[in-house]
Amino acid sequence: MIPKRRVLISTLILLVIFVILTNYYFMAILSRNESEVRKFTKSTIEEKILQKVPLIAHNYRNRRIINDNLTDTFIHNLKSTTVFKNKSNLWKEAKSWVSKTQLYNYSSPHLGSVLFALKSAKIIKADIDIRGTQLKLLLTLEGNQNVIFKPKWYPIDKIIEGPVYAGKDRYFSEILAFYLSGILGKPLTPLTVERKVSLKNEIVPVATTRLLNTIYKRRSATCVYGKCFYCKREDPVCENENGMITGAIIFNVDVDFKVNRSPWQRTYKKGKKAVWETNDDYCKSVKLKLSSRRLLNLIDTSVFDFLIQNGDRHHYETLDDSVILMDNGKGLGNPNIDHLDILAPLYQCCMLRSNTWERLEQLSGGLLKEKLKVMPDINNLVTEEHLNAVERRLLIIYATVEYCRTRNKIEHSML
Ligand SMILES: *[C@@H]1O[C@H](CO)[C@@H](O)[C@H](O)[C@H]1NC(C)=O
Ligand SMILES: *[C@@H]1O[C@H](CO)[C@@H](O)[C@H](O)[C@H]1NC(C)=O
Ligand SMILES: *[C@@H]1O[C@H](CO)[C@@H](O)[C@H](O)[C@H]1NC(C)=O
Numbered sequence: 001m002i003p004k005r006r007v008l009i010s011t012l013i014l015l016v017i018f019v020i021l022t023n024y025y026f027m028a029i030l031s032r033n034e035s036e037v038r039k040f041t042k043s044t045i046e047e048k049i050l051q052k053v054p055l056i057a058h059n060y061r062n063r064r065i066i067n068d069n070l071t072d073t074f075i076h077n078l079k080s081t082t083v084f085k086n087k088s089n090l091w092k093e094a095k096s097w098v099s100k101t102q103l104y105n106y107s108s109p110h111l112g113s114v115l116f117a118l119k120s121a122k123i124i125k126a127d128i129d130i131r132g133t134q135l136k137l138l139l140t141l142e143g144n145q146n147v148i149f150k151p152k153w154y155p156i157d158k159i160i161e162g163p164v165y166a167g168k169d170r171y172f173s174e175i176l177a178f179y180l181s182g183i184l185g186k187p188l189t190p191l192t193v194e195r196k197v198s199l200k201n202e203i204v205p206v207a208t209t210r211l212l213n214t215i216y217k218r219r220s221a222t223c224v225y226g227k228c229f230y231c232k233r234e235d236p237v238c239e240n241e242n243g244m245i246t247g248a249i250i251f252n253v254d255v256d257f258k259v260n261r262s263p264w265q266r267t268y269k270k271g272k273k274a275v276w277e278t279n280d281d282y283c284k285s286v287k288l289k290l291s292s293r294r295l296l297n298l299i300d301t302s303v304f305d306f307l308i309q310n311g312d313r314h315h316y317e318t319l320d321d322s323v324i325l326m327d328n329g330k331g332l333g334n335p336n337i338d339h340l341d342i343l344a345p346l347y348q349c350c351m352l353r354s355n356t357w358e359r360l361e362q363l364s365g366g367l368l369k370e371k372l373k374v375m376p377d378i379n380n381l382v383t384e385e386h387l388n389a390v391e392r393r394l395l396i397i398y399a400t401v402e403y404c405r406t407r408n409k410i411e412h413s414m415l
Helices: 002-039 041-060 069-079 087-096 111-120 171-183 199-206 282-289 292-308 340-349 354-362 367-373 384-406
Strands: 123-128 137-141 145-151 192-197 215-218 221-224 245-251 258-261 315-319 322-324 351-353 411-413
Touching: 041 340, 041 384, 069 111, 069 171, 087 111, 087 145, 111 192, 111 245, 123 199, 145 171, 171 192, 171 245, 171 292, 171 367, 192 199, 199 215, 199 221, 282 292, 282 340, 292 322, 292 340, 292 351, 292 354, 292 384, 340 351, 340 384, 351 354, 354 384, 354 411, 367 384
Parallel strands: 351 411
Antiparallel strands: 123 137, 137 145, 145 245, 192 245, 215 221, 258 315, 315 322
């Protein structure tokens, strides 16, 4: 009797210990999973997309046989220049190209002439451009054309660490964006070229008083700091040893764009997430507020921004309801990183315009990089690492569409 009872009691005790331990174990595991899921729905989607990359890579390794007349025409026109004696006629033509479907005409034989004029026309007036948060000059070129000058802050191989929106404007990102828009067949960026200007000889003699007030000599170099949210006297742009500052000249199309808040805006606060970053079904709520056409435009924009890694499009401009690609200076920060969340509009909505998809497919097999490599000045502007990164990101876009397909969700729209 007695040993039997002892066995029973010890069994009971063991059972209790077992129950407590397993309970504890499962609670620990479950709560860990739950908090991970809560914290990272976005990153599990992104993981799934990255898992697709090696599975689909072979589908996109080969060059498609296409008649790429569009890009060939664009590149041909970029490089052919005739010098216009009367600049105002040339500017007038460039302005006539602007419509809701394009900011420039890549079929125009005068495209190269306009770019050449942007690079070389005499500066007849120089002022501060107070729009935006970073140093910009508003220059007037002979023939009365206003352009924006965004100066170079970093060498082109500088790697910007930190969040996707870190650092100052990269002027070469503005120029790559212009080239990319042409290659993608979406001429929605303003015309942009690289130009070197002498502050002392070209700007100071024609500068407004308020600009002159921000120009001073440091050691023997002439420097400028402008007027803007981040502009500081201690942090100017200075002429190099040849007396020049380099930057991007951006054609000012002189139309009033409407400025809209992006539904995929970031919070810009460390540790604080926006709704789109925590809610898998976010696209549903966007669909209630925006037309399909607008949504497809924003998805096109996210594809464009992902290729150059511009993660700073907190607002976007529209012209007659079309989304325009202005302000592309926050791309090309770090060629070793792909911020997948720039693609959130694509992977959350799983919609893509058919002609965008066709064009992206056509650019497979290394064609995108090849086209970029023959663009004017490209070797002064963009490192091989950045070009390879653009190519790698194209593959990630294919993988994202594949991810949507496996969820039976991809919707190709003709809108
Ligand atoms: C594009 O196609 C047109 C018509 O077929 C042709 O005349 C033109 O030369 C082509 N352009 C280029 C740059 O190949
Ligand atoms: C350029 O052409 C415009 C008319 O398009 C004319 O008004 C202007 O005087 C011309 N400028 C020069 C410098 O010839
Ligand atoms: C673009 O340029 C081409 C070639 O000159 C011309 O045929 C076409 O009409 C232009 N389109 C626009 C919208 O200016």
